[in-house]
Each structure stands twice: as structure tokens, then as C-alpha cells.
Amino acid sequence: MAAAKSAQSEAGPRKRRPRDSLSRAVILAAAEQIALRDGLEGLTFGALGTELQAHSTSIYRHFRDKDELVLELIDALRAKSYGDQLVSTGDWREDLRLIATAIHEHYLRYPGFAQQMAARTTRRPTEFHNVEFALDAMRRAGLEDEDATLCVRVFGNHVRAVSAMEASLRMLDDEARTMDELAWTVEYRQLSAEEFPNISRTSDKLLTVGDPRLFSEGVEMFLDSIELRAKRAKAARRKRS
Amino acid sequence: MAAAKSAQSEAGPRKRRPRDSLSRAVILAAAEQIALRDGLEGLTFGALGTELQAHSTSIYRHFRDKDELVLELIDALRAKSYGDQLVSTGDWREDLRLIATAIHEHYLRYPGFAQQMAARTTRRPTEFHNVEFALDAMRRAGLEDEDATLCVRVFGNHVRAVSAMEASLRMLDDEARTMDELAWTVEYRQLSAEEFPNISRTSDKLLTVGDPRLFSEGVEMFLDSIELRAKRAKAARRKRS
DNA sequence: ACCTGAACACCGTTCAAGT
DNA sequence: ACCTGAACACCGTTCAAGT
Numbered sequence: 001m002a003a004a005k006s007a008q009s010e011a012g013p014r015k016r017r018p019r020d021s022l023s024r025a026v027i028l029a030a031a032e033q034i035a036l037r038d039g040l041e042g043l044t045f046g047a048l049g050t051e052l053q054a055h056s057t058s059i060y061r062h063f064r065d066k067d068e069l070v071l072e073l074i075d076a077l078r079a080k081s082y083g084d085q086l087v088s089t090g091d092w093r094e095d096l097r098l099i100a101t102a103i104h105e106h107y108l109r110y111p112g113f114a115q116q117m118a119a120r121t122t123r124r125p126t127e128f129h130n131v132e133f134a135l136d137a138m139r140r141a142g143l144e145d146e147d148a149t150l151c152v153r154v155f156g157n158h159v160r161a162v163s164a165m166e167a168s169l170r171m172l173d174d175e176a177r178t179m180d181e182l183a184w185t186v187e188y189r190q191l192s193a194e195e196f197p198n199i200s201r202t203s204d205k206l207l208t209v210g211d212p213r214l215f216s217e218g219v220e221m222f223l224d225s226i227e228l229r230a231k232r233a234k235a236a237r238r239k240r241s
Numbered sequence: 242m243a244a245a246k247s248a249q250s251e252a253g254p255r256k257r258r259p260r261d262s263l264s265r266a267v268i269l270a271a272a273e274q275i276a277l278r279d280g281l282e283g284l285t286f287g288a289l290g291t292e293l294q295a296h297s298t299s300i301y302r303h304f305r306d307k308d309e310l311v312l313e314l315i316d317a318l319r320a321k322s323y324g325d326q327l328v329s330t331g332d333w334r335e336d337l338r339l340i341a342t343a344i345h346e347h348y349l350r351y352p353g354f355a356q357q358m359a360a361r362t363t364r365r366p367t368e369f370h371n372v373e374f375a376l377d378a379m380r381r382a383g384l385e386d387e388d389a390t391l392c393v394r395v396f397g398n399h400v401r402a403v404s405a406m407e408a409s410l411r412m413l414d415d416e417a418r419t420m421d422e423l424a425w426t427v428e429y430r431q432l433s434a435e436e437f438p439n440i441s442r443t444s445d446k447l448l449t450v451g452d453p454r455l456f457s458e459g460v461e462m463f464l465d466s467i468e469l470r471a472k473r474a475k476a477a478r479r480k481r482s
Numbered sequence: 483a484c485c486t487g488a489a490c491a492c493c494g495t496t497c498a499a500g501t
Numbered sequence: 502a503c504c505t506g507a508a509c510a511c512c513g514t515t516c517a518a519g520t
Contacts, residue, residue, distance in 0.1 A: 016520085019484060045513065055486050057514080066513070067417070115356060119409045120417070121450065123424040128437060131429075135439035148439075149446040154459045157450070161402035168360045176308075176361070183364040188372075196369060198376035198389075205390040209362065209398070218395045224469055225462040257501080260503060286494065296505050298495080307494070 017054040024062050024072070027052065031073050039171070040112025043070075074117050078126050081106040086133050093223050095137040099130060100159045100219045107163035114167035118160040131156075142230030151229070155222050162215060169210045184208045258295040265303050265313070268293065272314050280412070281353025284311075315358055319367050322347040327374050334464050336378040340371060341400045341460045348404035355408035359401040371397075383471030392470070396463050403459060410451045425449045 030051040034043050045066070049056035063069040082102040088095050107114040121127070131152065138148035169177065184206055193200040207214060271292045275284050286307070290297035304310040323343040329336050348355040362368070372393065379389035410418065425447055434441040448455060 017485065019520090022484080044511090046511085057487085057516095058485050060514075061484065115409060119406050119413070119450070121421040121424045123428050128429075128432060128440065132437045132440050135443060139439060145443045145446055149443050149448060150454075150458060151462075153448045153450070153452070153455055154462060157403055157406065157455060158399055158459060161406040162398055164406065165356075165360050165398065165402040168356060172360075180362040183362045187364050188369075191369060196373045198380060199369065199373050202376060202386045202390050205386055207390060207394045209360070209394070211394070213391075214394055214398060217391060218399060221392075221395060221466040221470075222462065225466045228465055228469065229462075258504065260501090263503080285492090287492085298497095298506085299504050301495075302503065 017052075017058070022052070022054060022058060022062060027059055027062055027069070028073055028076055031069060032076065035073065035077075035110065035112065040110075043112075070113070070116065071120065071122060074113055074120075075122050075124050075126065077110055077113070078106065078117070078122075081109065083126055086129065088133070088136070092137040092140040093227075095140075096134065096155065096223060096226075097219060099134060099137075100155075100215075103159050104163045104166075104215055107160075107167045108170065111167035111170045114164040118164035138226070141226055142234060143226065144233055147229055147233060151226055155226070158218065158222060162218060166210055166215070181208050181210075258293075258299070263293070263295060263299060263303065268300055268303055268310070269314055269317055272310060273317065276314065276318075276351060276353065281351075282412075284353075311354070311357065312361070312363065315354055315361075316363050316365050316367065318351055318354070319347065319358070319363075322350065324367055327370065329374070329377070333378040333381040334468075336381075337375065337396065337464060337467075338460060340375060340378075341396075341456075344400050345404045345407075345456055348401075348408045349411065352408035352411045355405040359405035379467070382467055383475060384467065385474055388470055388474060392467055396467070399459065399463060403456060407451055407456070422449050422451075 027048065030048055031043060034047050034051055038047070045056040045059060048059060052058075059069070063072075085102060086099060089098065107117060110117075134152045134156065135148055138151050143151060172180070185208070188199060188206055189203045191199050191203075199206075268289065271289055272284060275288050275292055279288070286297040286300060289300060293299075300310070304313075326343060327340060330339065348358060351358075375393045375397065376389055379392050384392060413421070426449070429440060429447055430444040432440050432444075440447075
């Protein structure tokens with residue numbers, strides 16, 4: 001509704017693309033450019049065609065369908081963003097903050113892909129490395145294996161899901177977003193004190209859905225909860241022996 | 242790729258829809274039926290037309306565009322699912338479990354709408370009531386207003402985001418989903434013990450992304466964290482006086 | 483073998499024409 | 502005023518034809 005499409009109409013005779021000049025790597029590079037420039041919704045076979053100066057349908061020789069292309073792109077972006085950046089600091093809390101921040105920032109950089117990145121398993125080196133890194137931090141926090149595997153998943157799901165939700169907010173039309181944000185600073189203050197006593201009392205303190213403090217506070221709450229679990233496990237061990 | 246479309250081709254002369262028989266309510270009821278039967282991706286103007294036995298474009302007289310229709314539908318579904326069901330038990334932990342479960346189940350019942358339900362503000366009675374209910378539970382947990390408003394948001398974001406992510410898993414093609422699930426039970430067990438010692442050691446305990454235990458465990462971890470905050474605030478109050 | 487062009491079955495949306 | 506029909510500008514995907 002807002003963005004303008006770049007016209008290409010003045011085509012001429014269309015020069016034929018040189019043989020073997022197309023490959024998965026070339027196509028992915030073009031896809032990355034488009035994704036960075038126009039987001040996921042701009043990434044169509046048509047746009048890829050003009051970006052590559054090739055016919056849209058030639059891509060089907062190199063990728064089975066759009067889903068395969070998108071998954072491959074997701075992994076490439078992930079490796080680029082934080083492929084080798086996760087190095088342990090020795091402090092488990094700091095390490096979990098590190099990986100949470102990396103994922104959060106990555107999702108906000110590519111908001112159009114966030115939902116797919118959050119929900120799908122790519123089973124590739126970057127993903128394996130993330131799990132290993134988080135498991136190690138959980139172990140150093142003092143969790144036993146059962147709790148560690150559980151917490152890795154719960155914590156990971158939280159970080160990915162909330163990051164994806166924030167990203168999807170960034171993708172909304174400006175109109176819808178400002179209306180949604182306005183609601184929290186205006187409409188909630190006008191509710192009746194009898195029917196909604198708690199809202200009325202705290203309406204000047206209510207936070208907006210995308211407030212930047214929310215993510216880091218959520219992480220801290222999880223870290224506290226993990227520490228509590230470790231203490232309980234320790235106490236149970238002491239009791240048993 | 243999997244679902245079959247119901248043919249309607251044998252049209253005949255097409256009977257004209259009686260005058261004034263269309264309205265927002267009638268259209269929303271049809272949309273709800275389609276959503277429940279075929280999910281969000283089945284909800285097209287074409288499908289609405291055949292369901293209503295009317296021309297697709299007649300809907301534009303009653304809704305500005307598809308977005309308006311979808312938002313209205315979301316609110317109707319929400320009111321139906323848990324409009325009046327949130328009654329306090331007196332126990333703040335139980336109350337927060339109650340609202341978390343209600344939202345979780347609602348999102349899984351309408352997986353196609355989950356992402357929109359999670360991210361957007363409808364500023365309508367059901368939403369106001371949810372916030373009031375959660376704020377009251379936080380207050381009874383012993384949180385002061387600053388912490389209560391923060392925790393309502395962090396907890397709410399967690400519940401909605403994770404529920405939406407689980408729902409989006411349910412929406413995947415069967416092929417993609419089984420491949421993704423297989424990864425966690427097969428590929429992760431084959432990683433080398435030198436490079437990934439923690440994964441190897443715990444590979445038989447790793448949980449799949451959509452494991453049903455994960456949601457309730459995440460809620461419990463938050464409740465623990467809230468209780469911890471309340472204790473800290475209490476201690477700080479005692480120190481001050 | 484690789485790239486192209488035309489075609490197909492869908493979308494949401496607009497607008498003049500019927501009743 | 503309300504509903505219809507044809508048309509438009511997009512999608513992803515298939516397949517026979519060019520080179």
C-alpha cells in the first residue's frame with residue numbers, strides 16, 4: 001500500500017543470460033540483496049529475475065521451489081550474523097545473555113524471515129553450535145541433564161518466539177502500528193476505575209508491546225528461574241547423600 | 242500442495258442474492274466457518290463468495306479490505322473462546338496458569354490467526370479484561386505497581402509469542418514438519434562427541450520443539466521468577482522501614 | 483544441459499454496469 | 502443502495518520450445 005514498485009517496462013530485446021552463469025550461490029546472493037532492501041514480501045520470483053537479469057523461471061533449475069530457497073537463505077543469513085561470534089565468557093549468565101542478544105538482534109535485522117527462523121529447524125552447523133553453547137552454560141549453572149535439556153528448549157523457545165513477535169510488529173504498516181501503540185498510551189487511560197481498578201491505578205506505568213526493556217527483562221527473569229532450579233537440585237542432592 | 246479444492250464449476254444461471262441479506266455479521270459468521278474448516282489460508286474472497294452464495298466482491302461494500310475483516314474476526318473468536326471464563330480462584334499462581342492456558346488453547350484452535358492475535362492490539366473489552374485480570378494476580382503475588390506492569394507485559398508477551406510459534410508449527414506441511422521433528426530424534430544423535438560433547442551426552446533427553454511439556458514448564462518458570470521478585474521487593478521494603 | 487516464453491490457476495482489489 | 506461481472510495487477514509453478 002505504501003512502497004512503490006520500480007518499473008522495468010522499457011525492456012528492449014532482452015539479452016540472453018550467458019550459459020552456466022546461474023548457480024545456487026549467485027541466486028542466493030541476489031535473494032539476500034532483495035531481502036535486505038525490500039524484506040521478505042519483496043522477494044518474489046519476478047524480483048529475483050530482474051535482479052539477476054534472467055528469466056524468473058530459470059530459478060527452478062536450481063531450487064525445487066520457493067521454500068527450499070528461503071530455508072537456504074535463512075541459514076546463510078544466520079551464519080553471517082553470528083556464525084563465529086559465540087565465544088564463552090566463563091560466566092553462564094553472561095553467556096546466555098550473549099546468545100539471546102545475538103538472536104534478538106538478528107531477527108530484528110531480518111524481520112520478514114523471523115517467523116520462519118523461529119519455528120523451523122535447519123539442522124545445520126550454526127544451529128548445532130547454538131544448542132551446544134546453551135547446554136554448556138546450563139551445565140555450568142548447575143543444572144542436571146534433565147533440567148538442562150528442558151531449560152535450553154524453554155529458554156530458546158522464549159527468545160526466538162518473542163524476537164519473532166517483535167519483528168512482526170516492525171513489519172506492520174505504519175498506520176496499523178501507530179494506531180496500536182496509541183491504544184496503550186491513550187485508550188487504556190480512559191477506562192473506568194470501577195470496572196478496571198488495576199488498569200486505572202497503573203495506566204501511567206503500562207508499557208507498549210514493543211518496549212525495548214521487555215526483552216532484556218524477560219531474559220533476566222529466566223536466568224533467575226534457572227538459578228533457582230539449580231539451587232533446588234543442589235539441595236535435593238545434599239538431602240539424598 | 243496437499244489439500245484439495247472443492248469444485249463448484251457446474252454453476253447454472255447463478256441465482257441473485259436477495260437484497261440486504263448481506264451484513265457484517267453474516268459475512269463474519271461465514272468467515273468463521275471457513276476459518277474453522279480450512280484455516281486462515283482457506284479464507285479467501287473467493288471462498289467467502291461460494292460460502293455466502295454471493296459474489297466475492299460484494300464483501301467490499303461491508304468491509305474496507307481483508308485486514309479489517311480479519312481483525313474483526315479475531316475479536317469475535319476471542320470473545321467466544323474465553324470471553325467470560327476468566328474468574329479468579331483466589332490463588333494468584335493458579336489465576337496466571339488459567340489465563341495462560343486459555344490463550345494457549347485458543348491459539349492452537351485457530352493456528353492460522355495466531356501470529357496476528359499475538360502481535361496486534363485490538364483494544365476491545367476482552368483485551369481490557371485480560372490485562373485487568375493479570376494485573377490483579379500480580380498485585381496479589383506481592384508485586385508493586387512498577388514490577389506488576391512490567392511482569393504483565395513480559396509474561397503476556399511470552400505466553401502469546403510461544404503459543405503463536407507452536408501454532409505456526411501446526412500450520413507447516415506434513416512433509417516439512419516430520420522432517421523437522423526427525424532432526425531432533427535422529428540427526429542430533431549422530432554429532433561427534435568431541436565437537437559437541439554436551440549434545441552427545443544429552444541427545445537422548447533432547448525435547449522436540451513442539452513438546453507439550455514445554456509450555457507449562459515455561460509458565461512455571463515465570464511464576465517462580467515473579468515470586469522471587471515479590472520476595473525481593475518485600476525485603477527491600479523491610480529494610481527501608 | 484541450461485535458459486526462455488507462454489500459459490495456468492490462483493490471489494486481492496477496482497469500477498462500471500445491472501437491478 | 503446493494504449486488505454482479507469483467508478486468509487489472511499481481512502471485513508461484515509447469516512445460517514445451519528455443520539455443
